[in-house]
Amino acid sequence: MMIRTLVASVLLAMAGQSAADEPIRLAGQELSQRQLMIFQSGQSLFSERYRLAGKTADRSIEIADINPQLQPGSTLVEGVGDIEQIALIMPQNGIQQRLEGMIGQNLGLKRYAQDGSAIYREARLLGIEGNQLLLEDGERVEYLPLQSDWQLLLPGPAPRYSDTPYLRIKRSGDAADNLSLSYMGGGLNWQADYALTLEAQSNTLWLQAQATLSNHTGIDLPQSQVRLLAGQVNQPQGAPRLYMAKAVMEMAADSMPAEQAFEDYRLYSLSGSVDLPTGASTSVALMPMQKLTYRNSYQFQMPVYGNAQPEPIQGRPNRTIRFTLPQQDKREFSLPAGNARVYVQDQTAGLSFIGGQNLPAHAAGEEVEMVLGQVFDIGIEQTQSLYERQGNTTRLAYQVTLSNAGKQRQTVELTADFNQNWRITQSSHPAQSQGARALWSIDIPAEGSTTLSYQVELTRR
Numbered sequence: 001m002m003i004r005t006l007v008a009s010v011l012l013a014m015a016g017q018s019a020a021d022e023p024i025r026l027a028g029q030e031l032s033q034r035q036l037m038i039f040q041s042g043q044s045l046f047s048e049r050y051r052l053a054g055k056t057a058d059r060s061i062e063i064a065d066i067n068p069q070l071q072p073g074s075t076l077v078e079g080v081g082d083i084e085q086i087a088l089i090m091p092q093n094g095i096q097q098r099l100e101g102m103i104g105q106n107l108g109l110k111r112y113a114q115d116g117s118a119i120y121r122e123a124r125l126l127g128i129e130g131n132q133l134l135l136e137d138g139e140r141v142e143y144l145p146l147q148s149d150w151q152l153l154l155p156g157p158a159p160r161y162s163d164t165p166y167l168r169i170k171r172s173g174d175a176a177d178n179l180s181l182s183y184m185g186g187g188l189n190w191q192a193d194y195a196l197t198l199e200a201q202s203n204t205l206w207l208q209a210q211a212t213l214s215n216h217t218g219i220d221l222p223q224s225q226v227r228l229l230a231g232q233v234n235q236p237q238g239a240p241r242l243y244m245a246k247a248v249m250e251m252a253a254d255s256m257p258a259e260q261a262f263e264d265y266r267l268y269s270l271s272g273s274v275d276l277p278t279g280a281s282t283s284v285a286l287m288p289m290q291k292l293t294y295r296n297s298y299q300f301q302m303p304v305y306g307n308a309q310p311e312p313i314q315g316r317p318n319r320t321i322r323f324t325l326p327q328q329d330k331r332e333f334s335l336p337a338g339n340a341r342v343y344v345q346d347q348t349a350g351l352s353f354i355g356g357q358n359l360p361a362h363a364a365g366e367e368v369e370m371v372l373g374q375v376f377d378i379g380i381e382q383t384q385s386l387y388e389r390q391g392n393t394t395r396l397a398y399q400v401t402l403s404n405a406g407k408q409r410q411t412v413e414l415t416a417d418f419n420q421n422w423r424i425t426q427s428s429h430p431a432q433s434q435g436a437r438a439l440w441s442i443d444i445p446a447e448g449s450t451t452l453s454y455q456v457e458l459t460r461r
Contacts, residue, residue: 027064044188061169069186078180081173108153187217192338200346205294209286221276230266230336294323309384316374327365335362377406392460400452404444414440420458427454
């Protein structure tokens with residue numbers, strides 16, 4: 001079955017159609033299915049199906065409630081016969097459009113008196129200036145705001161004016177029983193949000209994941225089947241690549257989204273249908289809650305550039321937690337990029353927020369590292385005790401004092417980053433080599449301090 005692709009041209013709505021040219025109008029009543037593939041980049045693939053049974057051939061088709069941010073060139077239509085033109089119609093204000101067609105004619109006006117009785121009058125419409133009507137009532141000419149106590153009484157029947165954009169398809173030939181429409185559009189995006197709750201006095205972590213869907217398209221999207229694509233998709237000419245041929249909806253058997261590998265990305269198919277009102281954000285569960293084991297550490301980074309350091313450098317280490325995502329045969333637990341917030345649950349204090357960050361994407365089985373913030377009770381001071389330069393070689397010596405004001409013993413991971421070839425010639429604590437950096441693991445007693453002393457030799461590259 002061939003799917004035709006046409007460029008959608010943006011036109012202004014035109015009033016006044018003859019009965020012979022009356023189009024077939026499709027709206028919510030004819031919509032039988034809407035599928036949304038939502039990208040994290042703010043773009044989405046809209047796939048909709050409309051019933052056409054019993055419609056007359058050769059008539060144009062108008063589809064209401066189209067996303068105003070439809071991308072020209074992405075429209076695909078199937079089941080309508082031979083297509084001559086597809087146009088995205090951006091309507092003008094409906095009431096003003098109708099009034100412009102009545103200039104020179106009489107308008108009926110009505111308002112209510114304080115006693116509740118209706119007062120009627122009639123005036124000739126001379127023109128429209130902004131949001132005001134220029135009226136002639138006998139020998140008097142006056143301006144009447146559109147928003148006033150007077151209600152306009154317009155002759156019927158009222159022509160059709162849509163408040164939202166609609167798609168007009170000029171076609172010929174016989175149509176099928178169903179019309180399929182797909183296009184790329186902006187205004188929809190989703191974000192992963194994670195809540196990590198640490199149990200006090202243990203190394204247990206509870207991970208909850210949800211997806212927050214935001215609709216800024218300007219149209220309501222009720223009863224939609226939703227798929228969420230996790231990953232950075234290329235956007236040639238500002239638009240994500242269109243994946244349609246292989247995009248098959250596979251609904252989960254339970255209430256959780258079905259996660260699957262898809263074109264080197266991760267695809268989450270939400271169970272059932274989702275209502276997405278315009279201007280609203282909707283949150284849905286992304287995966288079952290996970291009980292994990294985490295590791296706690298404190299880290300401090302010391303840059304060593306081979307220059308003289310006249311003043312001590314002071315700072316505090318960052319608290320970091322690490323945990324590994326489970327990898328099971330039946331289901332993998334990957335984390336799309338998103339915001340993560342960490343809480344601690346204590347029987348006395350209750351739930352407390354202790355830090356968070358934006359997480360990059362992690363695949364199942366990978367280790368996740370989160371920096372929560374700087375530790376209050378641990379202070380670090382680095383002092384340079386030797387600086388010698390001979391040719392391409394520089395010799396440096398440092399004393400690093402770590403103090404712990406807390407009631408518990410702590411361990412700090414100290415790293416020294418070098419921008420030259422380096423060699424530790426002396427150290428009071430064992431050092432590990434990690435490429436362009438040296439690493440020390442320093443224990444600090446409760447309410448005490450520890451001093452690291454080391455010398456390093458730097459050679460210019």
